Structures are given as structure tokens and as C-alpha cells.
Amino acid sequence: MEKEGKTVIAGESRVLEMLQEINKNEGYISRERLSSISRELGIPLSLLYGLVTFYNQFNLATSGRYTIEVCEGTACHINKSSEIKRAIKDAAGISVDETSSDGLFTLRDVRCLGACALAPVLRLNKKIYSKMTYEKTKELIFKLKKEAEGEAKLK
Amino acid sequence: MKHIIRVCTCTGCQANGSLEVFEGLCRAVSGRKKECEGKGIEIEVKETGCTGLSETVPNVLVEPSGILYVNVNEDKAERIVDSVINNYVIDEMLFELDGKKYGKLTDVPFFALQERVLLARCGYTTPLSLSDYIESGGFEGLKAAVSMKQDEIIDILKRAKLRGRGGAGFLTGIKWRFLKNAKGNEKFLICNADEGDPGAFMDRSLLESDPFAVLEGMLIGAYATGATRSFIYIREEYPLAIDKVKTAIDILKENGYLGNNVLEKFSFDIEIRKGAGAFVCGEETALMNSVEGKRGQPRIKPPFPAERGIFGKPTNINNVKTYAFVPLILRNGPEWFLDKGNGKSSGGTLLICLTGKIRLNGVVEVKMGTALRKVIYDIGGGLKSGKRLKGVQTGGPSGGCIPEALIDTEIDYESMQELGSIIGSGGIICIDEDDSIIDLCIFFLDFLEKESCGQCTPCREGIIQMKDLIIKIKERKASEQDIAMLEKLAVYVRDNSLCGLGQTSPNVVLSSLKYFRDEFERRISGKPVFKINEKCTGCHLCFLKCPVKAINGSPKEIHEIIQEKCIGCGICYDVCKFQAIDKE
Known part of the structure; x- marks a missing residue:
């Protein structure tokens, strides 16, 4: 680590950034990816697995076309984020960490998106939807389902 | 005459369509360019940081008239531009509270009753405009600092009684002195922007609205302590804040404020690191481990970061707000800062995120020592739908619940601690009579169970057991002894956990048992179903x-x-x- 008195930040200390990059570009981190990073950086696979399971950000499985993140912060909880989840269960048939059978939706919990004043919120493919209700959530999901059906017909 | 129409484009405002409003305003202005030229009017539409009145976003501020329009959407953009050209006020788009309409932003009680110094630029300047920043006093603090000796700067911070705004509340001047006196040829500075407390988002707001202020604070820190390198650790849940800070760093580099030979006095670099979704990384040593590419588990102290911090090098770590205060203190002097406090252990103002069942959600800034009642009722407008306030939860998962009966308490470090809560990162979540304290406890313990790093037993196992006991109480299967056991366990976890987050994790249980005990006792078994x-x-x-x-x-x-x-x-x-x- 020490080189002419200046700390060189490389290798192991860059591993989180590498994993974040893969997670962002590929949507998840595959077993093969983990193995190749392990060989490349000389970090035991078990340690890498420990890392990716420690941090909430990383996915170890593929996600649906739309990832719905429901905020589980206090303000959202108080303002009934449970209703958002109920709507998603009813409209897409999934609970947290599940992907719908048509491969369209994946539901995830997220720890506070920092939009507490607009609670309860959800994030769908990086866009935040504010002051969500059961009805609004259902509408959103049906709209996306319809769009997907329309596309399928065109093909 | 020149008019400026300002629209906030922070994460929250974007979520409610402020970008569309911004574009709508730009289109409307360019559509009426000729008319404006004929009348000698110039209109500019500018992106700004957030005013903090999140309840009614998107908000639009017209200058120089100072008129605030609320709940604006794309369709209303044309009318706003017309009102500027023809010099009238659109009544139905003004802010309204209890039947009264307010024209100017500064007349709205939500703003008028605040003491905005850290938020002074928010809503009035363009976040990534270096000229806006400099025109509004930017770098005056840094320039004052580099004309002083290191010890003088540290003394000023100590005299100003700047306590860390991240939660632990340690005196910043003392921390900086530790690093300045630490031995070593390489020292690090870290800005903790891993705002993981649910219910607090002022760090995000500040980073998106006034990123240069935070970076200037870090620059002063570097000069005062001799640090040459630094990291700003921002949670990945805040992509816009990350983007803004990244651009702000680039702008500073281009303009000679970062890199080698800053103001011909010192060298300093700032790197961004993204969090990966772990609450515990808000703890300073866990954060350092995370930057080093490890699991974010807290380290045992001592050694303290100033002796052996990141990569084994002397390190100082402060919160976003703490750094942002520093340039203001250097610019205005320690007495000015002390005057914003209430004469106790900390000077300065306090940033609060008001959320929950409050009527006006948002970010506010008040003098240290302002009463909770004033913040909730006079600034926040009281509760939604006229329900009775049951209490407030402060300080996130490390804080506690304070009952309505105590809302005349002045908010400062001492009085909040006396009540069994903390200021923490400054989140205040209002709950009303419909909310169950037992459910709130379960919510926090569930959060903490998932976020506990798992390293020490009291926190890892204690939280689960506390949660199970409260569920037992909720289901009316518990006895008197279970409540006693819960209390004993909470004290044990508090006294024996390794890190600050573990030690404060039972606060929610202890404060709820202190103030809302009857809610627990009503549910003990023996009562019929x-x-x-x-x-x-x-x-x-x-x-x-x-x-x-x-x-x-x-x-x-x-x-x-x-x-x-x-x-x-x-x-x-x-x-x-x-x-x-x-x-x-």
C-alpha cells in the first residue's frame, strides 16, 4: 500500500466501485462475474460474496424489466407505504424481492430515498413517484402492463 | 427591466415535475421574446436549489418581485410568464394557509420564522454556477482562512462552539486539532454524506442546492489540518446529489480551487465514493472500511481516526452540514455563530426535516434552542387533517419518541438528550393519534435488525429479541415480566454494543416505554380477546x-x-x- 509515502488506492479498495459498475450496467452480479473478479484481484470468493450480500445495493439475480423500489423510510411508513405494496401484490402478484411471472416487474425495498416530504414514494427505473396511493400504484402498473402488451402485439 | 424566474430542480421537486415546469417556462419565454424586447423586459429562467417547502412543489419564485407560486405545473408556465410581462399577480397560484394568501415568499410564515444561513442560497442561486456562488459570498471564508495560521482557524471553530451535525455532536475544533497534531506525512479528510437516517434529507438537499459550500468547508478543513486528500462518501440512493457534487468538483478543479497550489497556499484533492446501501456506513469507522472496499463494519476505538483512520492514516471525518457551516463561521466570525445558538454547548442554527403527518413537509432552518412547538405549529402549520399530535420521533433510528406534552421543549443537544432522544441528523417525524407507538417501535427495530452489521452480539441479537418481545406485546401474549425484560434488554444493548449506532438502537424502545408505557401495559395478556x-x-x-x-x-x-x-x-x-x- 505504501509507495513513496503516498497511499495508492487500487485493487482491493476499488472492489466496491467495480461491483457497483457491474451492478449498474448488467442489472445484477452473476456468479461468473464474482469468480472473475476474485481471480483478477486475488480476493477470495467467499469474501466477495460477503461484500455483495452485506450491501443492499447489489442484486445477485436478474430483475424484471421494471424494478419497483418502495421506500421503507419512516415518513413513508407513517404515510402508509404498505398500501403501495398491497397494490403491487394485487396488480402484479409479487411481494418484496420477487419478480412477476411475465418478467415485467421486480419489487424491492429501499431504505429511504430522501424524498420524505413527498411520502410515500416509490422509484421505478430511477424516477421517483410521489404521494402514492393504492389506486395510483395500481394505475401505474396497469399502464406499464398495457404498454408491454401493445409492444408484444406489434412484434 | 430584468426578471428572473427560478425553479428548483432537486430530487424531490423533479419527482413532482419541476423539470417539465422549467422547460415550459423556457418555451413560454422564448415564444414571447419579441414582445419582451418591445417592452424593454428581459426574462431569464433559472434552475435553483430547493427552497425547502416540499409540500407544494414545484414552486416558482419570481424576482425581483419575490412572488412565490406553488403547485405549479407545465400548463401554468405560460400564465406565469404572462404575469411577469404584464406585471400582475396570479392570485390562485399563491401560497395559501388557513384562508390567508401570501404573495411574497418572505412573508410566508414557513420562511419568515426561519433563520436561514446554511440555506441562504437554496432557492436563490443556481447550484452549479460558480459566479452565483462567489457573488453570494462564496470563498470569502476560504480566503479569510488562508490568511490565518492553522491554529487560529481551529480556535475560531472552538470559540464558535460548532458541534458536529451528524449525530454524535463532537466539537469540530477539537477534532480538527487532533488531526492537525497527528503525526504522519499523509492525512485524510472525509465528508460523511451517507445520510442513512430515514426521515432526514437535508444533506441531499444541501449537496444538490449548494454543493460548493460543502466543498469550501472541506477546503478550509484541509488547510487547517494539513490534510491533502479526501473522500466524500455519498449514498447511492442519491444519484442526483452524486452528479452535482461530481460536476462541482470538476468546476473547482478547472478554476484552481482544487488540486495543486490552491490559492498558492496548499494542495488538496476530493474523490467521490458511493455508498452501497448500508445504514451502518454512517458510522465513521464503518464508512472508512467501506471506502477501503470492505464490509462496512465499525472498528473498535481507540485508535481514533485522527491517529489511525482510513488506510491507517490520520483522518478527520465530518458531516455535510458541519463542513458547510465552516465557511460561514470564517466569514462572519465566531460571535455571529454563537448568537445563532441559545448559549448552551453549541452555537449555530439547526437544520430540520419536517415530515410525517405535518401539514407543511420540508426542510427548515431555525436557531438552536427553538421550541418544538414553534417548529411544528408556527412553521410547519400543525398537523394535516386537524388530528391531534401524539408526539414526534426525532433523530432517526438512533433517536426516540417525544410525547405531545413535551413539545414546549427547546431543541438543543442537552434538552433532547435529557428527554431520552437526540437531535441526530435533524429529522422530526410527526405522528398523530392514529399512529401506534408499538408499531413504530417494531418498524424501527425491524429496520435496525436488517441494518445491524452483525459484528457484536448485543446489537445483532438484542435487536431481534427486543423486536420479538414487542411483537409478543402487540399480539397480547406478553406478561408484565416481558415488559420488564424488554426494558432490561434495551439497557443492556445500550451499554454493551460496540458502535454508536448499536448503543443508540434501543432509544426508540426506552423512550417509548418512558412516555407511552400505558400503550404497552394495555396489551399485556390476561385481558380477554x-x-x-x-x-x-x-x-x-x-x-x-x-x-x-x-x-x-x-x-x-x-x-x-x-x-x-x-x-x-x-x-x-x-x-x-x-x-x-x-x-x-
């Missing part, structure tokens, strides 16, 4: 008599008891004339 049978005629009498509104049903239909709410008092059983309620 009531159920409604098919003899119910829907007379609605039990519905009306239930003291905790635990009965659901419309007249003439079979009613139902919500068991989670029922306290087993038996009033419904007593009043029912049709033997429609069974007692088990």
Missing part, C-alpha cells in the same frame, strides 16, 4: 363507543374488531344488546 359473531345486526353502537376506534363496519352490516388496535377494555361487550360479541 373479543370477536363479533353473526348475531351482529349492524346497530353500530359498539363502533361509536369503542375508545380506540378498533371496530370497523357500516350500519346494518356485520361489524369487525381490528385486533391490532383492540385494547381488550370490554366496552363493546358491555354495550352490545344482541349478544353478538364473544369473549375468549
Whole structure:
């Protein structure tokens, strides 16, 4: 680590950034990816697995076309984020960490998106939807389902 | 005459369509360019940081008139531009509270009653405009600092009594002195922007609205302590804040404020690191491990970061708000800062995120020592839908619940601690009579169970056991001894956990037991469980008599008891004339 008195930040200390990059570009981190990073950086696979399971950000499985993140912060909880989840269960048939059978939706919990004043919120493919209700959530999901059906017909 | 129309484009405002409003305004202005030229009017539409009044976003501020328009959407953009050109005020788009309309932003009580120094630029300048920043006093603090000796700067911070705004509240001047005196050829500075407390988002707001201020604070820190390198650790849940800070760093580099030979005095670099979604990384040593590419588990102290911090090098770590205060203190002097406090251990103002059942959600800034009542009722407008305030939860998962009876308390480090809570990162979540304290405890313990790093047993196991005990109480299976056990366990976890987050994790339980004990005691077992049978005629009498509104049903239909709410008092059983309620 020490080189002419200046700390060189490389290798192991860059591993989180590498994993974040893969997670962002590929949507998840595959077993093969983990193995190749392990060989490349000389970090035991078990340690890498420990890392990716420690941090909430990383996915170890593929996600649906739309990832719905429901905020589980206090303000959202108080303002009934449970209703958002109920709507998603009813409209897409999934609970947290599940992907719908048509491969369209994946539901995830997220720890506070920092939009507490607009609670309860959800994030769908990086866009935040504010002051969500059961009805609004259902509408959103049906709209996306319809769009997907329309596309399928065109093909 | 020149007019500026300002629209905030922070994460929250974007979520409510402020970008579309911004574009709509730009289109409207360019569509009427000729007319403006004819009348000698110039209109510029500018992106700004957030005013903090999140309740009514997107908000639009017109200058120089100072008129605030709220709940604006794309369709209203044309009218706003027309009102500027033809010099009138659109009444129905003004901010309204209790039947009164307010024209100017500065007249709205939400703003008028604040003491905005850290938020002074928010809403008035363009976040990534270096010229806006400099025109509004930017770098004056840094310039004052580099004309001083290191010890002078540190002394000023100590005299100003700047306590860390991240939660622990350590005196910044002392921390900086530790690093300055630390031995080593390479020292690090870290800005903790891993704002993981649910219910607090002022760090995000500040980073998106005034990123240069935070970076200037870091530059002063580097000069005062001799640090040459630094990291700003921002949670990945804040992509826009990350983008803004990244651009701000690039701009500073291009303009000679970062890199080698800053103001011909020192060298300093700032790198961004993204969090990966772990609450515990808000703890300073866990954060350092995370930057080093490890699991974010706290380290044992001592050694303290100033001796052996990141990569084993002397390190100082402060919160976003703490750094942002530094340039202001250097610019205005320690007395000015002290004057913003209430004469106790900390000077300065306090940033608060008001959320929950409050009428006006948002970010506010008040003098240290302002009463909770003033913040909730005078600034926040009281509760939504006129319900009774039950209490406030402060300080996130490390804080506690304070009952309504104590809302005349002045908010400062000492009084909040006396009440068994903390200021923490500054989140205040209002709960009303419909909210169950038991459910809130379960919510926080569930959060903490998932976020505990798992390293030490008291926190890892204690939180689960506390949660199980409270669920047992909720389900009315617990005895008196279980409540005593819960209390004992909470004290044990507090006294024996390794890191600050573990030690504060039982605060929510302890404060709830202190102030809302009857809610726990009402549910201990031995009290009967009531159920409604098919003899119910829907007379609605039990519905009306239930003291905790635990009965659901419309007249003439079979009613139902919500068991989670029922306290087993038996009033419904007593009043029912049709033997429609069974007692088990």
C-alpha cells in the first residue's frame, strides 16, 4: 500500500466501485462475474460474496424489466407505504424481492430515498413517484402492463 | 427591466415535475421574446436549489418581485410568464394557509420564522454556477482562512462552539486539532454524506442546492489540518446529489480551487465514493472500511481516526452540514455563530426535516434552542387533517419518541438528550393519534435488525429479541415480566454494543416505554380477546363507543374488531344488546 509515502488506492479498495459498475450496467452480479473478479484481484470468493450480500445495493439475480423500489423510510411508513405494496401484490402478484411471472416487474425495498416530504414514494427505473396511493400504484402498473402488451402485439 | 424566474430542480421537486415546469417556462419565454424586447423586459429562467417547502412543489419564485407560486405545473408556465410581462399577480397560484394568501415568499410564515444561513442560497442561486456562488459570498471564508495560521482557524471553530451535525455532536475544533497534531506525512479528510437516517434529507438537499459550500468547508478543513486528500462518501440512493457534487468538483478543479497550489497556499484533492446501501456506513469507522472496499463494519476505538483512520492514516471525518457551516463561521466570525445558538454547548442554527403527518413537509432552518412547538405549529402549520399530535420521533433510528406534552421543549443537544432522544441528523417525524407507538417501535427495530452489521452480539441479537418481545406485546401474549425484560434488554444493548449506532438502537424502545408505557401495559395478556359473531345486526353502537376506534363496519352490516388496535377494555361487550360479541 505504501509507495513513496503516498497511499495508492487500487485493487482491493476499488472492489466496491467495480461491483457497483457491474451492478449498474448488467442489472445484477452473476456468479461468473464474482469468480472473475476474485481471480483478477486475488480476493477470495467467499469474501466477495460477503461484500455483495452485506450491501443492499447489489442484486445477485436478474430483475424484471421494471424494478419497483418502495421506500421503507419512516415518513413513508407513517404515510402508509404498505398500501403501495398491497397494490403491487394485487396488480402484479409479487411481494418484496420477487419478480412477476411475465418478467415485467421486480419489487424491492429501499431504505429511504430522501424524498420524505413527498411520502410515500416509490422509484421505478430511477424516477421517483410521489404521494402514492393504492389506486395510483395500481394505475401505474396497469399502464406499464398495457404498454408491454401493445409492444408484444406489434412484434 | 430584468426578471428572473427560478425553479428548483432537486430530487424531490423533479419527482413532482419541476423539470417539465422549467422547460415550459423556457418555451413560454422564448415564444414571447419579441414582445419582451418591445417592452424593454428581459426574462431569464433559472434552475435553483430547493427552497425547502416540499409540500407544494414545484414552486416558482419570481424576482425581483419575490412572488412565490406553488403547485405549479407545465400548463401554468405560460400564465406565469404572462404575469411577469404584464406585471400582475396570479392570485390562485399563491401560497395559501388557513384562508390567508401570501404573495411574497418572505412573508410566508414557513420562511419568515426561519433563520436561514446554511440555506441562504437554496432557492436563490443556481447550484452549479460558480459566479452565483462567489457573488453570494462564496470563498470569502476560504480566503479569510488562508490568511490565518492553522491554529487560529481551529480556535475560531472552538470559540464558535460548532458541534458536529451528524449525530454524535463532537466539537469540530477539537477534532480538527487532533488531526492537525497527528503525526504522519499523509492525512485524510472525509465528508460523511451517507445520510442513512430515514426521515432526514437535508444533506441531499444541501449537496444538490449548494454543493460548493460543502466543498469550501472541506477546503478550509484541509488547510487547517494539513490534510491533502479526501473522500466524500455519498449514498447511492442519491444519484442526483452524486452528479452535482461530481460536476462541482470538476468546476473547482478547472478554476484552481482544487488540486495543486490552491490559492498558492496548499494542495488538496476530493474523490467521490458511493455508498452501497448500508445504514451502518454512517458510522465513521464503518464508512472508512467501506471506502477501503470492505464490509462496512465499525472498528473498535481507540485508535481514533485522527491517529489511525482510513488506510491507517490520520483522518478527520465530518458531516455535510458541519463542513458547510465552516465557511460561514470564517466569514462572519465566531460571535455571529454563537448568537445563532441559545448559549448552551453549541452555537449555530439547526437544520430540520419536517415530515410525517405535518401539514407543511420540508426542510427548515431555525436557531438552536427553538421550541418544538414553534417548529411544528408556527412553521410547519400543525398537523394535516386537524388530528391531534401524539408526539414526534426525532433523530432517526438512533433517536426516540417525544410525547405531545413535551413539545414546549427547546431543541438543543442537552434538552433532547435529557428527554431520552437526540437531535441526530435533524429529522422530526410527526405522528398523530392514529399512529401506534408499538408499531413504530417494531418498524424501527425491524429496520435496525436488517441494518445491524452483525459484528457484536448485543446489537445483532438484542435487536431481534427486543423486536420479538414487542411483537409478543402487540399480539397480547406478553406478561408484565416481558415488559420488564424488554426494558432490561434495551439497557443492556445500550451499554454493551460496540458502535454508536448499536448503543443508540434501543432509544426508540426506552423512550417509548418512558412516555407511552400505558400503550404497552394495555396489551399485556390476561385481558380477554373479543370477536363479533353473526348475531351482529349492524346497530353500530359498539363502533361509536369503542375508545380506540378498533371496530370497523357500516350500519346494518356485520361489524369487525381490528385486533391490532383492540385494547381488550370490554366496552363493546358491555354495550352490545344482541349478544353478538364473544369473549375468549
